[in-house]
Amino acid sequence: MSNPVLKKNKNSREFIEEIKENVKPIIDEVIKPNAEIIDREGKFPRENFLALAKEGWTSVTLPKKWGGLDLGYVGFSAVAEEIGRVDASTGLVFAMHVAAAQFINLFGYEEQKERWFLKIREGALGTFSISEKATGGHVWYSLSQAERDGDFYILNAEKSFTTSGGQSDFYVFQTRSANSNDPSEQSFFIVNGHSNGITAKPWNALGVRGNHSGPLTFENVQVHKQDLLNAKAGDPDASGGLLGLNAVWLGVAQGALDAAIKHVKKTVHKDFNRSLADYQVIRQKLAEVKIKISGLRAWQYELARYHDEILASGGSLLPLATEVSELKVQATELADFAARVAMDVAGGYGYINGIFERLYRDARGGIPMAPSNNLAREQIGKQLVGLPLELWELGK
DSSP: OOOOOOOSOTTSHHHHHHHHHHHHHHIIIIIHHHHHHHHHHTOOOHHHHHHHHHTTGGGTTSOGGGTOOOOHHHHHHHHHHHHHHHOHHHHHHHHHHHHHHHHHHHHOOHHHHHHHHHHHHTTOOEEEEOOBGGGTTOTTOOOOBOEEETTEEEEEEEESOOTTTTTOSEEEEEEEOTTOOOTTOEEEEEEETTOTTEEEOOOOOSSOTTSOOOOEEEEEEEEEGGGBOSOOTTOSOHHHHHHHHHHHHHHHHHHHHHHHHHHHHHOEETTTTEEGGGOHHHHHHHHHHHHHHHHHHHHHHHHHHHHHHHHHTTOOSGGGHHHHHHHHHHHHHHHHHHHHHHHHHHGGGGGSTTHHHHHHHHHGGGTTSSSOHHHHHHHHHHHHHTOOOOSSGGGO
């Protein structure tokens, strides 16, 4: 195993490009060639993940003392964007893993970090298990509740969408706190993914078919008290994890544009001896996607730098949650827009099984992901006019 050596100033654009250049061999030689089979067979991208782990990328935000790269949210964003550019499924698996690892970094005890971070450096895969079928997109609200049994907690829950479900070596698991009648009092556990009582149901979806984000059942799963994290509702780094996911969707948009450009340049109408790129209407469609990507990319990395600055100063990331949700709406809808434009300019070829229809299906996945764009708009709108979010009141 080796770690890339980066030399540029962390606040520079060149630093981001250096990260992308360092991860590029894995992208081009491993992840991109696997994308089609992952989609066709619904295959979990284990090979891709292990290739990233070997070079330290799955520890991108973790401290160097644990073998991490310590590249912060800027590094996280850069790698997630590049992965999303060629395979959304691998991008989502990567982003959720890094978010879970970073959660332990922020809210874990030293003993927990020692037990898990070295395993992560060796290829252990993690994720969050939060959403529950009973509360839908209200992922902050758990109906499940931990039960205390001596030095152990007993977990019972039906989680609705858990990326890497059934594939992860550990889950950061959210549930209501034991012996509490207040739904806003929540506990977060590190659950060994190989524990007895964890059952994953098959994942068969329209797009992102390799991320295995299906239902996950926890039935009388025992977790020792040493695996209870020092976090509560309101603390979690939801904005940081979502920021990484946003970068994936930015990458999907760029991937759609890349595919469209390649297609229109090589496709020639022999009757007029013109390529598709010679038509102004097509160039304008591509230009519109490019302009939107450039604007969103600037916002993505400005927020990533801000996240890193706040953590360096010991501050809370919670105040950034609304802005990251705003970015989420735009990133996912841009991915969808870019995929539609790519299919449009490809004409009939866009409907044949292949990169354009795969991108189109994958790009739809971000819109309903938590927070769904409808829910995000509702929460943002309430804050704008000073109405309460009512996260817990109705359930008390």
